[in-house]
Every structure is written in C-alpha cells, then in structure tokens.
Amino acid sequence: MDYFIELFFSGLTRGSIYALIALGYTMVYGIIGLINFAHGEIYMIGAFTAFIVATVLSIYGFPLLAIVVIAGVAAAVWSSAYGVTIERLAYRPLRQAPRLAPLISAIGMSIFLQNYVLLAQTSDFIRFPELIPEFAFMEPVAHIVGSSDMVILVTTAIVMIGLTCLIKYTKIGKAMRATAQDKTMAVLVGINVDRVISATFVIGSALAAIGGMLIASHIGQINFYIGFIAGIKAFTAAVLGGIGSIPGAVLGSMILGLTESFATGYVSSDYEDVFAFSLLVLILIFKPSGLLGKAEIQKV
Amino acid sequence: MLELRNVNAAYGNIQVLHDINLEIHTGEIITLIGANGAGKSTTLMAISGIVAVRSGKILFEGASVHKLPPEKLVSMGICQVPEGRHIFPALTVMENLDMGAFLRSDTEGIKKDLEYVFDLFPILADRRNQDGGTLSGGEQQMLAMSRALMARPKLLLLDEPSMGLAPLIIKQIFEIIQKINKEHNTTIFLVEQNANQALHIADRGYVIENGVITISDSAENLLKNQDIQKAYLGI
Numbered sequence: 001m002d003y004f005i006e007l008f009f010s011g012l013t014r015g016s017i018y019a020l021i022a023l024g025y026t027m028v029y030g031i032i033g034l035i036n037f038a039h040g041e042i043y044m045i046g047a048f049t050a051f052i053v054a055t056v057l058s059i060y061g062f063p064l065l066a067i068v069v070i071a072g073v074a075a076a077v078w079s080s081a082y083g084v085t086i087e088r089l090a091y092r093p094l095r096q097a098p099r100l101a102p103l104i105s106a107i108g109m110s111i112f113l114q115n116y117v118l119l120a121q122t123s124d125f126i127r128f129p130e131l132i133p134e135f136a137f138m139e140p141v142a143h144i145v146g147s148s149d150m151v152i153l154v155t156t157a158i159v160m161i162g163l164t165c166l167i168k169y170t171k172i173g174k175a176m177r178a179t180a181q182d183k184t185m186a187v188l189v190g191i192n193v194d195r196v197i198s199a200t201f202v203i204g205s206a207l208a209a210i211g212g213m214l215i216a217s218h219i220g221q222i223n224f225y226i227g228f229i230a231g232i233k234a235f236t237a238a239v240l241g242g243i244g245s246i247p248g249a250v251l252g253s254m255i256l257g258l259t260e261s262f263a264t265g266y267v268s269s270d271y272e273d274v275f276a277f278s279l280l281v282l283i284l285i286f287k288p289s290g291l292l293g294k295a296e297i298q299k300v
Numbered sequence: 301m302l303e304l305r306n307v308n309a310a311y312g313n314i315q316v317l318h319d320i321n322l323e324i325h326t327g328e329i330i331t332l333i334g335a336n337g338a339g340k341s342t343t344l345m346a347i348s349g350i351v352a353v354r355s356g357k358i359l360f361e362g363a364s365v366h367k368l369p370p371e372k373l374v375s376m377g378i379c380q381v382p383e384g385r386h387i388f389p390a391l392t393v394m395e396n397l398d399m400g401a402f403l404r405s406d407t408e409g410i411k412k413d414l415e416y417v418f419d420l421f422p423i424l425a426d427r428r429n430q431d432g433g434t435l436s437g438g439e440q441q442m443l444a445m446s447r448a449l450m451a452r453p454k455l456l457l458l459d460e461p462s463m464g465l466a467p468l469i470i471k472q473i474f475e476i477i478q479k480i481n482k483e484h485n486t487t488i489f490l491v492e493q494n495a496n497q498a499l500h501i502a503d504r505g506y507v508i509e510n511g512v513i514t515i516s517d518s519a520e521n522l523l524k525n526q527d528i529q530k531a532y533l534g535i
Contacts, residue, residue: 171402178388178399185386188348189447190374190403 002144007265008258009145009153013218015257016156020211021234022241022249023163024083024204030180030244031200033099037106038086039208040231041113042079046209047128047216047226048117050075054129068131075213076206082113083205084198092194110228117224124223131217148218155214159207160250167246172199180244236280242293251291255279301326301487302347302378302455307356307366309346316342318511319356324455329481329488331498331519333532334508340491341383343508344457347489348380349373360455375403377454381461383491385444389433393424396432396443400450410450417446420476438469445473449480455487456480462494470494474501495532499523507532 021043028036054071062070090109094102132148167173179186179196186193215230216222233256241252256276263275283291304322308315316339324330334340345351347358349370358366365373388396397417401410418425421442427435432443441461448456458477462470478501481488492498499505499519507515507528515522522528 174391174395174398175402177391181388181390182386184350185382185388186399187350187370188374188380188382188386189399189451190371191399192369192371
C-alpha cells in the first residue's frame with residue numbers, strides 16, 4: 001500500500017510540472033490558435049536562469065529561502081521576456097498567414113533556442129543545486145512522499161488558484177477570455193489585442209519557468225535538451241485534457257503524470273512513454289476534442 | 301460630428317468603397333441603405349478603424365481619425381454594434397457588459413450606465429449571470445446594444461440590428477434606438493437592409509450601390525422616391 005501511495009504522489013508531482021508547462025500551451029492556443037512549439041524551450045531557459053542565479057547567490061552566501069525566491073522570480077521574468085520576444089519576432093508578423101506558417105516558425109524557434117543554449121552551455125548535464133531541503137516535519141512520511149514533492153505540489157496548487165482568480169475576476173483575465181472568444185469584437189470594445197496576447201505569453205512563460213526551476217531542483221541536473229521532452233509531454237497532456245481548456249490542461253497533466261508513474265512502478269520505466277502515448281491515442285479516438293475540450297460548433 | 305471625405309477602402313486587390321462622402325451631425329439618426337455586398341458594413345468597419353482607409357479622410361469632431369487604432373476611437377466615443385451581434389458566448393451577460401466599459405475607470409459612472417441599460421432592457425438584469433451564448437437572438441441584440449452603450453458613445457454605429465429577429469422584437473429595438481437618441485443625445489448611424497423601418501426613424505439617409513453613394517436625401521423624400529421604393533422598399 002505504501003508503494004502505491006508513493007507512486008501516486010510521484011505521479012502527482014510529475015503531473016504538476018506537466019500542468020505548469022501545459023497551461024502555457026493551452027492558453028496560447030486558446031488565444032491565437034497556435035501550438036507554440038518553442039514553449040518547452042522557455043521552460044528549459046527558465047531552469048538555466050534559475051541555475052545561474054542560484055549558483056551566483058549561493059557563492060555570496062545568501063540564505064536558501066532568499067535564493068529560491070530570487071532565482072524563481074528571475075527565471076520567471078527572464079523566460080517571460082523570451083516568450084514575449086518570440087511572439088513579437090516569430091508569430092506576430094505571421095498572424096494573417098495560413099496556420100501552417102506560424103507553426104513552422106514555432107518549430108524553427110524551438111530548434112534555434114535549443115542550439116543557442118547548446119553552444120552557450122555545452123551538451124553536458126549540469127548539476128543543479130538542491131534548492132529544497134528535507135524538512136524535519138516531513139520525517140514520518142518521508143519514505144512515501146519527499147519534501148521536494150510536497151513543495152512542488154503546494155506551489156503548483158497555489159499557482160493554479162492564483163491563475164484561476166486572475167482569469168475569472170481581473171480585467172486583464174476577462175479581456176483574455178473575450179479575446180479568445182471573439183477577436184474582432186474584442187477590438188471593437190477597445191481591447192488592445194496585441195497587449196492581451198503579450199500578457200498571455202508572459203503568464204505562460206512565467207509558469208513554465210517556475211516549473212523548470214522546481215523540477216530541475218527535484219531531479220538535480222539540467223541540459224539544453226530537457227525542454228524538448230518536457231514540452232512534448234506537456235503538449236500531450238494539454239491535448240489529452242482538451243487544448244484551449246485551462247482545467248483540461250491540469251486534468252490531462254495529472255492523468256498523464258499518474259499513468260507514467262504507475263507504469264514505471266508496476267511495469268517498467270522503459271514502458272512509461274508507451275503507456276502515456278497509448279492513453280493519448282485512445283482518448284483521441286474516443287473523444288477527439290480531449291477530455292474537457294468543447295467540440296467546435298460551426299454556426300452557419 | 302463625423303465626416304467621410306472621398307474615402308476609399310479595399311480588401312487586398314478588391315476595392316470595396318469608392319470615394320465615399322458622408323456627413324453626420326450631432327444628435328441625428330442617419331441611415332445607410334443598400335443591397336448585400338454594397339459596402340455598408342465595410343463603411344462602418346472603416347469608421348471603427350478595423351478596415352484600413354486607402355485614401356481620403358475621416359473626421360470626427362473636426363479631427364482626422366482614420367489613422368488611429370480602434371481602441372483610441374472607442375475612447376473618443378465611436379462605438380459599433382457589428383452585424384451578427386458578436387456576443388462573447390462564454391462570458392456572462394454581466395461580463396459582456398463589463399467588457400463594453402473596458403476602457404473606462406469611473407466606477408460611479410459605470411454603475412449608473414449599468415442601471416440605465418437594465419432599465420432599457422429589464423430582461424438582461426434577470427439574465428445577468430447567464431452565459432451570453434445561451435440568450436435568444438433578440439436578447440443578444442439587446443445585450444450587444446447595451447454593451448456598446450456601456451462605453452458611453454457619442455456616435456453609435458449599428459449594423460443590421462434587425463437581422464434575423466421577429467417583427468415584434470424589431471419594433472421594440474427600433475423604439476429603443478429612438479429613445480437612446482433622444483434621451484442621451486447619442487448620434488446614431490444605422491446600417492440596414494430593412495430600409496422601410498430604418499427610414500421611418502431616421503432624419504436623413506444615404507443609398508450605397510457597389511461601393512458608391514448614389515443618393516443622399518432626407519428620410520421623408522427617400523421614402524417617397526420611386527426608385528427607392530422599387531429597389532429597397534418592395535412597393
């Protein structure tokens with residue numbers, strides 16, 4: 001039973017990280033209808049930024065809590081800058097173009113960023129400092145759920161609640177929903193659509209960066225390629241839940257995380273991807289719009 | 301208040317508007333009538349800054365505005381209710397109205413205007429927490445007009461407000477248009493295929509054919525004009 005619970009929590013941890021990334025995919029898709037393939041790279045850049053900042057701060061002997069907060073904020077800000085710049089350079093000029101053009105532009109951006117980090121940081125795995133200590137109060141349950149799992153779960157939960165409130169109640173959140181639903185009308189009521197799109201990239205990138213920092217600290221190493229794998233998995237999760245749907249992205253991520261975790265634990269870690277993608281294939285066969293996605297109704 | 305001078309507009313290589321000249325004075329109800337594809341909606345989209353003006357000028361309260369971004373035009377008081385109403389389907393009635401007041405920050409004024417539109421259309425008050433997409437066509441038209449009013453427009457552009465509605469609802473909508481015009485001194489520019497209804501509430505009218513303004517006269521004279529009767533009034 002302990003083993004089951006352990007797998008369950010490690011699945012939730014995985015799912016949380018996927019969710020932090022998947023939200024960026026799903027929000028950008030909801031608002032401009034584009035699969036932002038460079039999003040995984042944003043996550044990777046977030047992890048590297050956190051690594052650099054945390055390393056520098058620890059040399060100067062900052063306390064751990066300060067390091068975590070400053071590195072997290074720096075990663076979020078820096079990744080957001082990347083996200084907004086990518087949108088400006090690679091997607092905005094192609095907004096009126098056929099849908100394939102920005103998609104290819106996104107893949108190009110992804111390859112460019114990977115190689116740029118490869119050149120700057122080499123392809124070696126870099127040891128990531130352990131940012132989350134073992135808490136004393138977690139001692140009794142430490143054999144089932146680790147402190148860093150707990151921190152990841154709690155952080156993700158707080159971020160999700162914050163995001164939900166932002167989208168539901170704030171002016172920018174309502175403007176984001178309005179823009180996603182009807183761009184022409186959003187312009188006609190005076191919403192600056194370009195600014196709303198930029199805001200979406202900022203939020204998505206910041207979430208991915210936080211995810212990047214948390215998982216890097218959890219696993220303990222990073223390299224230029226981590227964004228690709230995580231990006232594909234999070235994208236799968238977003239499609240699983242119904243792309244464009246925010247609760248769908250979270251649900252899809254958790255299901256994917258748990259599936260992988262149980263497959264690893266009870267079958268073999270060699271088969272985790274087989275299970276994850278089989279699940280995706282099954283859901284797409286029986287519910288092509290994803291678990292919580294709405295089938296598009298075309299009114300004539 | 302609003303003046304179009306030799307306005308030309310095009311989608312790609314297809315020119316839609318040819319040297320449009322129009323003039324709207326404060327407090328008037330002006331109607332633009334014409335057949336499908338004549339350029340009525342394009343004229344409104346050009347005024348709202350969505351369709352680019354190739355040449356010519358649009359003046360609003362004396363200032364040239366055709367190069368301004370759409371949100372600037374809304375903040376100056378030019379608001380449009382587009383054809384097909386364009387309700388945000390998954391936003392509630394309340395949220396749709398909030399979006400109408402997107403550029404305003406005077407909480408007191410917004411509250412007052414909200415009371416005003418709920419007074420005009422009491423049904424919206426009952427349905428305030430319902431998603432916009434669940435409303436009937438007539439209710440959606442009321443919501444679309446209310447949303448535009450929430451921006452406190454000086455000039456209200458209405459594109460086919462009667463489209464697809466039952467005759468009784470159309471009558472009600474047109475009465476409200478007159479009421480808005482009188483009570484708030486809101487200038488109204490009304491684009492309609494339902495020329496008969498439109499001319500009965502308008503002060504003056506323009507007729508557009510293939511992107512060219514062919515006739516401009518008082519609504520009274522247009523209703524009597526035999527060509528108009530034949531072409532647009534079905535008499």
